[in-house]
Amino acid sequence: MSTAVRNDDSGLRAAPKGGSGLRKQSKADASRERVLEAAAKTFSERGYAGTTMRDIARAADLQAGSLYYHYPSKELLIEAVIDKGIHNITNAVVNTIATLPPSTSYADRVRAAIQAHLHALLTYSAFASASRHLLAQVPVEVRRKHVLRREAYEEFWLGLLQSSQAAGETRDGVDLRLARTFILGGLNSALDWYRPEGKSIEELADQFAMMVEGGILIDRPD
Amino acid sequence: MSTAVRNDDSGLRAAPKGGSGLRKQSKADASRERVLEAAAKTFSERGYAGTTMRDIARAADLQAGSLYYHYPSKELLIEAVIDKGIHNITNAVVNTIATLPPSTSYADRVRAAIQAHLHALLTYSAFASASRHLLAQVPVEVRRKHVLRREAYEEFWLGLLQSSQAAGETRDGVDLRLARTFILGGLNSALDWYRPEGKSIEELADQFAMMVEGGILIDRPD
DNA sequence: GTCTATATGGTGATAGAC
């Protein structure tokens, strides 16, 4: 059934600059957070070069110069956005799988991973969208680091499918690396078309899991 | 089996400016073509705003000012690239399906569509990539027009799946709109990772068709 | 912390020589 999960951990809380590190939310932290959200939204809509610091400032209700109090450059701002985008999804999925009972079948594990991936993807969609679409447009050093993180996440999925294969739960003849990219590509495409007014994320996940399990067409009607 | 197809029609030949419209390839046409290829490559790598006319000129072995002899603005250049990207794929798939024998099963039609889509996608990958990733970053009027064309192509796929369902060849309980986005999302993700040194496009298509038909996991091992 | 300047450099597009 529907192994319900909620393992968010937005991750990456920036340490307070000055003091003893005790307060929950200084004014600076709140602004910094607002800037990051505004940046994610704007970058994801207009691309890296297409977004100006003025655009982000407007979305965060600040003047452009003020952004530099929180982030030293546009480059480090997109990096923070991309970082959080990858982090959100990886954490959600890895934590979800880690907390399943050991007896869980691999079909159910894959189902739970699909559910967690989709949930994180669509809940933090601006961050996820920036991570997915903008990596190629970002300065090289930033790109290299995050390509590695993405690959690590993809390897996690491959491991899931390989375990499933070892347990005799995958179809013969399926190339698992291709299966992984096909699954993740299909899920991630939801960023481009998902609207909250329609199906719930849970319904989506159930449908996708069903297609991954048994396919879409019937093998042959004869 | 592998309904081999080749129905390219790169489409969209710009009419020669001056004359009687008889010559195959004037010097201007050749340059214009080179500019368009260079633009597709550069836009797809660096995004719309991240690409400068100087970048495109360098890739086309020209000076920046010379581009304006062939295209009147950056905006119309990206529009031509996106247009060709969508056109290539739509034409390839629609023509392929149109030339199949009427007796072809729907599983085979879907297989042929997957093959044609993948072939066009990866053969003209710079154009396809620009169409997919840059539509959001492009001036509004350009975007509106091409969103409609993309939707028309997606409707074609939905029609294919609906016919398949009417013929009793789809699994019960599958939402066909979701199936369509899942399939196209999975296929399009190949833009991000396909390398010609690895599997051939035909092998990819066969694998994907297999997953679409029967799924990736086994329904239940008990 | 946030503001209002402002410096410095890069951008799309045009003009006119060849």
Place this chain on the structure above:
DNA sequence: GTCTATCACCATATAGAC
């Protein structure tokens, strides 16, 4: 057709007042 030179504008980032 393609070049070189240039204009007018907008970008990131900084400095210093509040």
